[in-house]
Each structure stands twice: as structure tokens, then as C-alpha cells.
Amino acid sequence: MxxxxxxxxxxxxxxxxxxxxxxxxxxxxxxxxxxxxxxxxxxxxxxxxxxxxxxxxxxxxxxxxxxxxxxxxxxxxxxxxxxxxxxxxxxxxxxxxxxxxxxxxxxxxxxxxxxxxxxxxxxxxxxxxxxxxxxxxxxxxxxxxxxxxxxxxxxxxxxxxxxxxxxxxxxxxxxxxxxxxxxxxxxxxxxxxxxxxxxxxxxxxxxxxxxxxxxxxxxxxxxxxxxLGQRWFDATVTGMDAHAGPTPMALRRDAMLGAARMVEAVNRIALDEAPHGRGTVGSLQVVPNSRNVIPGKVTFSVDLRNLTDEGLDRMEAALRKRFAQIADETRVEVELRQVVQFDxxxxxxxxxxxxxxxxxxxxxxxxxxxxxxxxxxxxxxxxxxxxxxxxxxxxxxxxxxxxxxxxxxxxxxxxxxxxxxxxxxx
Amino acid sequence: MxxxxxxxxxxxxxxxxxxxxxxxxxxxxxxxxxxxxxxxxxxxxxxxxxxxxxxxxxxxxxxxxxxxxxxxxxxxxxxxxxxxxxxxxxxxxxxxxxxxxxxxxxxxxxxxxxxxxxxxxxxxxxxxxxxxxxxxxxxxxxxxxxxxxxxxxxxxxxxxxxxxxxxxxxxxxxxxxxxxxxxxxxxxxxxxxxxxxxxxxxxxxxxxxxxxxxxxxxxxxxxxxxxLGQRWFDATVTGMDAHAGPTPMALRRDAMLGAARMVEAVNRIALDEAPHGRGTVGSLQVVPNSRNVIPGKVTFSVDLRNLTDEGLDRMEAALRKRFAQIADETRVEVELRQVVQFDxxxxxxxxxxxxxxxxxxxxxxxxxxxxxxxxxxxxxxxxxxxxxxxxxxxxxxxxxxxxxxxxxxxxxxxxxxxxxxxxxxx
Missing domain, CATH: 3.40.630.10 (Zn peptidases)
Known part of the structure; x- marks a missing residue:
């Protein structure tokens, strides 16, 4: 050298x-x-x-x-x-x-x-x-x-x-x-x-x-x-399987409807934390997944990300609150389980x-x-x-x-x- | 005798x-x-x-x-x-x-x-x-x-x-x-x-x-x-696969979000035809269905029922209109194909x-x-x-x-x- x-x-x-x-x-x-x-x-x-x-x-x-x-x-x-x-x-x-x-x-x-x-x-x-x-x-x-x-x-x-x-x-x-x-x-x-x-x-x-x-x-x-910090969840929405024809709208416990509103809520919660908030439902499964049966169960993933842990705390709190409200509105039950956390x-x-x-x-x-x-x-x-x-x-x-x-x-x-x-x- | x-x-x-x-x-x-x-x-x-x-x-x-x-x-x-x-x-x-x-x-x-x-x-x-x-x-x-x-x-x-x-x-x-x-x-x-x-x-x-x-x-x-008369459809929502983390909300083309709003619309359209209107999304599939990937494609079934064919005409027209609006809002594309009809x-x-x-x-x-x-x-x-x-x-x-x-x-x-x-x- x-x-x-x-x-x-x-x-x-x-x-x-x-x-x-x-x-x-x-x-x-x-x-x-x-x-x-x-x-x-x-x-x-x-x-x-x-x-x-x-x-x-x-x-x-x-x-x-x-x-x-x-x-x-x-x-x-x-x-x-x-x-x-x-x-x-x-x-x-x-x-x-x-x-x-x-x-x-x-x-x-x-x-x-x-x-x-x-x-x-x-x-x-x-x-x-x-x-x-x-x-x-x-x-x-x-x-x-x-x-x-x-x-x-x-x-x-x-x-x-x-x-x-x-x-x-x-x-x-x-x-x-x-x-x-x-x-x-x-x-x-x-x-x-x-x-x-x-x-x-x-x-x-x-x-x-x-x-x-x-x-x-x-x-x-x-x-x-x-x-971004990350928190991942598994959500399970439980309603009641029923025939799409004979079951009037008012008597349904439609897990798909509940899940759809929760997908919208995940999006809303991320937008409320713009520009760094992220909310994604990437995976979703319907049971029994039959064309003319009101779904009795829907499972899906939630991926929340934000710039700060405080921001993630806000998102998670909003998620839990909104999911519970939606479950009440749609007469379903929801269970939320955290599976991943990165600060x-x-x-x-x-x-x-x-x-x-x-x-x-x-x-x-x-x-x-x-x-x-x-x-x-x-x-x-x-x-x-x-x-x-x-x-x-x-x-x-x-x-x-x-x-x-x-x-x-x-x-x-x-x-x-x-x-x-x-x-x-x- | x-x-x-x-x-x-x-x-x-x-x-x-x-x-x-x-x-x-x-x-x-x-x-x-x-x-x-x-x-x-x-x-x-x-x-x-x-x-x-x-x-x-x-x-x-x-x-x-x-x-x-x-x-x-x-x-x-x-x-x-x-x-x-x-x-x-x-x-x-x-x-x-x-x-x-x-x-x-x-x-x-x-x-x-x-x-x-x-x-x-x-x-x-x-x-x-x-x-x-x-x-x-x-x-x-x-x-x-x-x-x-x-x-x-x-x-x-x-x-x-x-x-x-x-x-x-x-x-x-x-x-x-x-x-x-x-x-x-x-x-x-x-x-x-x-x-x-x-x-x-x-x-x-x-x-x-x-x-x-x-x-x-x-x-x-x-x-x-x-x-009830019945009309069944297959819907395909196409957005763009993207990583859940790096992709800001504003730049997404999230097929799951579009589909979720369409599920809500199907429900709304049926409620608007109470008490005999029925609207059900019984089957739904997400692609690629991965926890941290924004879905690029969602396919689902729509089952509409009503007491009269005129009522079904109203529901189908509302379905087509709302789906097109939602596709615009969420920057996705939607294709709707009828698969069954019972008057x-x-x-x-x-x-x-x-x-x-x-x-x-x-x-x-x-x-x-x-x-x-x-x-x-x-x-x-x-x-x-x-x-x-x-x-x-x-x-x-x-x-x-x-x-x-x-x-x-x-x-x-x-x-x-x-x-x-x-x-x-x-």
C-alpha cells in the first residue's frame, strides 16, 4: 500500500x-x-x-x-x-x-x-x-x-x-x-x-x-x-350461515358484511394518520364460501403501520373500537389477535x-x-x-x-x- | 269402494x-x-x-x-x-x-x-x-x-x-x-x-x-x-398488487377495499327494496391473499333476489351504477358477469x-x-x-x-x- x-x-x-x-x-x-x-x-x-x-x-x-x-x-x-x-x-x-x-x-x-x-x-x-x-x-x-x-x-x-x-x-x-x-x-x-x-x-x-x-x-x-412500526392482527368474524334466499336482510348475521365494514375501517384508520399511516387487509377467507349461503365466518389479516409507536397505539385503539361497533351493528362477533409487532x-x-x-x-x-x-x-x-x-x-x-x-x-x-x-x- | x-x-x-x-x-x-x-x-x-x-x-x-x-x-x-x-x-x-x-x-x-x-x-x-x-x-x-x-x-x-x-x-x-x-x-x-x-x-x-x-x-x-326472482353475478375487481408497507394509502389501487365497498353496496341495494329485496355476497376470493400484500384482484359472487322482475331491474341497475362509482373512487376496475336468472x-x-x-x-x-x-x-x-x-x-x-x-x-x-x-x- x-x-x-x-x-x-x-x-x-x-x-x-x-x-x-x-x-x-x-x-x-x-x-x-x-x-x-x-x-x-x-x-x-x-x-x-x-x-x-x-x-x-x-x-x-x-x-x-x-x-x-x-x-x-x-x-x-x-x-x-x-x-x-x-x-x-x-x-x-x-x-x-x-x-x-x-x-x-x-x-x-x-x-x-x-x-x-x-x-x-x-x-x-x-x-x-x-x-x-x-x-x-x-x-x-x-x-x-x-x-x-x-x-x-x-x-x-x-x-x-x-x-x-x-x-x-x-x-x-x-x-x-x-x-x-x-x-x-x-x-x-x-x-x-x-x-x-x-x-x-x-x-x-x-x-x-x-x-x-x-x-x-x-x-x-x-x-x-x-x-414504520408494524402491528399485525388476525381477525375472525363470526355470524350465522343461512340461505341467501329465504333469509330476510333484517334477520341476517352476515359475517361478510361485518368484515367488509371492517376492511373499510382499516382503510379509514390509516387515512386518519396520513401521510405515514398504513392499513391493509391482504388476506381474507370466507366460510363456507358458497354463492347462495350468507357467510357464517370470515377471517382476515390486518396490517397496521405508522411512524411512531404512539401513532400505532392510536390506530390499534381505533381498530378495536370500530371493530366492536361494527360487530354490534351487523350482529356478528369479532375476535382480534395480534400476531406481529415491530416498534x-x-x-x-x-x-x-x-x-x-x-x-x-x-x-x-x-x-x-x-x-x-x-x-x-x-x-x-x-x-x-x-x-x-x-x-x-x-x-x-x-x-x-x-x-x-x-x-x-x-x-x-x-x-x-x-x-x-x-x-x-x- | x-x-x-x-x-x-x-x-x-x-x-x-x-x-x-x-x-x-x-x-x-x-x-x-x-x-x-x-x-x-x-x-x-x-x-x-x-x-x-x-x-x-x-x-x-x-x-x-x-x-x-x-x-x-x-x-x-x-x-x-x-x-x-x-x-x-x-x-x-x-x-x-x-x-x-x-x-x-x-x-x-x-x-x-x-x-x-x-x-x-x-x-x-x-x-x-x-x-x-x-x-x-x-x-x-x-x-x-x-x-x-x-x-x-x-x-x-x-x-x-x-x-x-x-x-x-x-x-x-x-x-x-x-x-x-x-x-x-x-x-x-x-x-x-x-x-x-x-x-x-x-x-x-x-x-x-x-x-x-x-x-x-x-x-x-x-x-x-x-x-323471489333471482339474478346471480360474478364480479372481478382488479387493482394492483403492492407491498403493504412501502405503498402510501394515496398511491394504492386496493382491490380488497373496492370489493369491501361493493359488498356494502349489495347490502344497501337489498335494504332499499325491503322487505323482499335480498342481496348476498356468499363467495369471495383474494389474490394473492398474502398478509402484507395489497390485493391486486378480488373475485366475488352477487346474489340478488326480489319479488318482482321490475324490482330486480332496479336492483341490477343500482348494482351496475354503484360498482362503477366505487371502482372510480378506489382506482380499480370492475367486471360484472351475469351467471343465473330466475324470473x-x-x-x-x-x-x-x-x-x-x-x-x-x-x-x-x-x-x-x-x-x-x-x-x-x-x-x-x-x-x-x-x-x-x-x-x-x-x-x-x-x-x-x-x-x-x-x-x-x-x-x-x-x-x-x-x-x-x-x-x-x-
Missing amino acids: DSSVSSPAATAARTDTLRIDGARLWRSLMDLARIGATPKGGVCRIALTDEDRAGRDQVADWCRAAGLEVRVDEVGNMFARRAGTDPQARAVATGSHIDTQPSGGKFDGNFGVLAGLEVMRTLNDHGIATRAPLEVAVWTNEEGTRFTPVMMGSGAFAGVFMPDFVHAQVDGAGLSVGDELRRIGYLGAQPCGEVPGGGYAAYFEAHIEQGPVLEDAGLPIGVVSGA ACHFDAACVASVRSAAEQLGLPHMDVVSGAGHDAVYVAQVAPTGMIFVPCKDGISHNEIEDALPEHIEAGANVLLLAMLERAG | DSSVSSPAATAARTDTLRIDGARLWRSLMDLARIGATPKGGVCRIALTDEDRAGRDQVADWCRAAGLEVRVDEVGNMFARRAGTDPQARAVATGSHIDTQPSGGKFDGNFGVLAGLEVMRTLNDHGIATRAPLEVAVWTNEEGTRFTPVMMGSGAFAGVFMPDFVHAQVDGAGLSVGDELRRIGYLGAQPCGEVPGGGYAAYFEAHIEQGPVLEDAGLPIGVVSGA ACHFDAACVASVRSAAEQLGLPHMDVVSGAGHDAVYVAQVAPTGMIFVPCKDGISHNEIEDALPEHIEAGANVLLLAMLERAG
């Missing part, structure tokens, strides 16, 4: 014009997308399958070729480290995941991992050393498609899930995470949550937005200030500021946004100062084989990541 | 106090319910199965034992005739069906057939001859569970379905009505729709109400003035009056009601003056193994049938 280029003054001067190689990043994204490629142009690379192994092997090979040191922890999280000049400095990290939904796309997760790799390659190209070590993390099983819970690796890293619990989780075929990690060769030795030299000084994750806000606003960069997440102010100033330094139009979805960064934020960078995706579509993004947005997001990491790594 | 008891004056005098044997009728109902009995106390005697054959054989045996002449027509309808004294008189008929739903009850259909048989037995007991012949009809495949269309035998009798069409209908296993009729020995020779001596002078059908109106009113007898049915005024005066003569509290469901009588009404008698069923429940009725209501309904038939048969 040429010691002259590692002086802080020289580095600072050079980073003003330092840019990642957008074409190389795009090529790597397309190369990685070949592993598990689907006929419709998407990717099926489900956690801990042979495709996941092949994807991990490819990323690890690229990391080693870039001079990075690859470690694997006991839940399969991979970390690729670029050494810093200060042995005391804690690492500045980035990362995401490379597992996909069954009909997933090329960018979800993969962009964050390969943008991190591209940052390393760019620094190598220019012979730039950083004071703090840099690290790219590849978190295990973010999607939660095959094994629950979702965001398993980053959750374990944050201490939310114990490694034994993680290893014991089984898929639909009864195969366990522990056995599958061993089978694919990614059951590592490093204790989960340990970082050489101490915890991360900062963690940045670049990700496609998976929503329509940036595209709708015509902006390439979203400065993510946090993630609202506020990213570290300094990390958010680093992302914003990087975008400004690059002259990239940007806006502050909140992540509506969960991300590995939400768990990492529990143990390290964290920020996220969003780039638009086409039509806001993700978890779909038609998921797409523009090369210029991908490049812009990776440049923001580069400058944000450099600012924190010195 | 003792000719003295057949004089009209003597008959008229004796019918004032003539009553059916309620205990015998109940016993026959329970005996027939053993064929295809289910563990939960219901009956599974699906059309043209071995159980249907056994049920038919039992009823035919009872009819022959009562001195009736049994005929079978080319679609398997059975007719059991008690001769009259006037060779020119056209028959007065009753009947119903003995096929059941897969988890059906003991009374639906069976009551009408066995009440007819009990009328014959009662007349035999008292040595009463009628001027006109009397007939009990057992219609093939009323339920439509195994073979569509429903009310197949009575529909064919009324000329709505041609015998060749009926024979060609197949079940889920590919077996045809024609082959199954032959297999169980009920493919008769009599041309469908032909009645010896000419068409029926009158047709009365006794049936459990299959709804809650009589029970709610505390009355044993419903004088049925007609049957409103008004029973013969004189037959309805005969039922009412029979109830009055018996001192039985009664009310005029309209059938919300289809019945064989609705088809027979197209070719003969027709009336129906309803008796309450427990909790208004039918098409269910817990279907139940009180012996005193069963007896009351059969007595009304007896007097109504006698009035018409002279």
Missing part, C-alpha cells in the same frame, strides 16, 4: 470527485441474477438452498478477489472486511441480503450487497485507505419465505433471536436452519453479534425503495429517516445526515423518506448507528419477477453509499 | 273434521331418514346414488302399499296416483323431492313427498274418494349437488330442460344422468311432462321454510304467494286462496310469505296452477345436518295440504 495516499488530507481531497463504477456494479448485479434466474427475468434464490449457496460462493469469491477477508458467523451471516489504518477504529459497515422471494427480482437485497462490494472495489482502484475498517455484511434469510422469522440473520446479530432458536427453525419439509446451514457450508464459527474490534461505528444499507414514492416524486435518492424505528441522526450530505455533495435530488417495509437495517439499528439509502424501483414493484430499476439510479445510490461510508470511516 | 262415502255431500261433511295422522307421518319421515343417515343426525342421499335408489324404492313401496299406481318418466320423476271418481277430471297433485345436500337434513323435500303420501293414507283410512285423481310427485335431482342444473326433474317436466339435455349432464366423475338413471332402475318410459288425463288441475307443495320468518313470527303456517314467480291466486282457507278452517295461525329459495313448485307453476305451504324449521336452518322441525308443525302443514287438495279435488 502506498502510504502517501492514505494521509487523511489527501483522501479528503480525492473523495470530492471519487465515484463508483456504475457499469461494473450493474454487471455484477446481472451476473449474480443468473444464479436462480427465472424464465420471466426474475430470481428465485431462497434462503439456504443450493442457489443461495451458489450466490454466497459467488459473492465471497468477488470479495476475496477484492482483497477482503471473509468471515461467517454461527447463523450464516457473511462479513467481508477491508482493513483500516487505525487498529483501534471500529468498522463502518454496509450490507443487505441475497436471498430472494420465490418469484423475486434482481435488485431487492442484492443491490445493497453489491453496492457495498463496489465501494470496496472503487477504493481499491484509487488506492484509498480508510482509517476505520470497512465491512460488507450479507445477512441470512431476510425474506423469511422458507424459514420464519423474517430478517433472521440481522435479528440474531442484534440479539433479538438466539442462535439456538435460529438453528431450530424448520421449513415446510421439516428441514432445520442449522442442518441446512451445515449442508451448504455456511455454518460459521464466529459467535453471532461479535464484530472484530468492537461493534460497528456506523451501518448504512442501500436498497431499492420497494414502493412508489420516489418514482412518483421523480427523485433518484431517498434519505431514509427510519422505518417504529428511528435511524441515527448523524448517519441520516451523512446520507443526506452525500447526496447533496453529489448534486443528487433527494427527499427524506420513511421505510414502510422491514429491512435488516432495522435490526442492526438496535446495536449500531444506522442509516439507509433508497433508490426508486420501476412502478414501485418488488417481490416480483418484473422488479426493475434504472442503471443511473443504482449508480447514484452506490455513490451516496460510498461518500456516506467514507465520511464516517475517515 | 263403498259408493255412499263418495257422494260429494258426504265427503264435504266429513272433511270438516278429517285430519292426517301426525304420528304416522313423523314415523315415515324418520324411517326415510335412515337411508343415507349421517352420524350427526342428518341425511346424505345425493341424486341418482344407491341411497337415492333405496329412498325411491322405499317411497314406491309405501305408495303401492297405499294402493297408488306408480309411474316413472324419462328423467326419473316418480308419480304415485290415487284414482278419482270422474274419468274426465284432471289430477290434483302434490310432491317435492327426496334427494338431499351432502350434509342435508331429514325434512327438506322429504316432508313434501311424505305429507302427500300421508294425505293418501288418510283418505284411505276414511274410505274417502275424490272426484279428481290425486298424485304425489317425487322430482329428480332438486338439489343440484351432483348434477346441474338444480330442480332438474321439475324443470324438465315444465319443458325448461329437454330430456336429452338432462340425460347428457355429467357429475364430477364423468357419469351421466342418463346412465345413472338406468343404473339405479329409474329411467322410466313415460314421456316427460305428460300427465294421464291431461295436465294437473292444481299442484300444491308442502315444504319447510328454510328461513327464519315463520319462527320469528311464531306462526306454524306460511301461505306462499310466490317465489319472479307468482303462484296461482286460487291455489294460494285454497291454502289460506285450509289454514283458516283448521284454526292455524298463518301469514302470507314469499319463498326466497327456488323449489320444484316454481317450475311446476309454469305448467299448472300452483301453491305452496311452508312450515317453520328450527332456527331457519336447512341444508345442514342439524335441520330440524317440530312434529306439530309438520302435522299442521300436512293437514293444510290435505284440505287444500280436497277442496280442489272435490
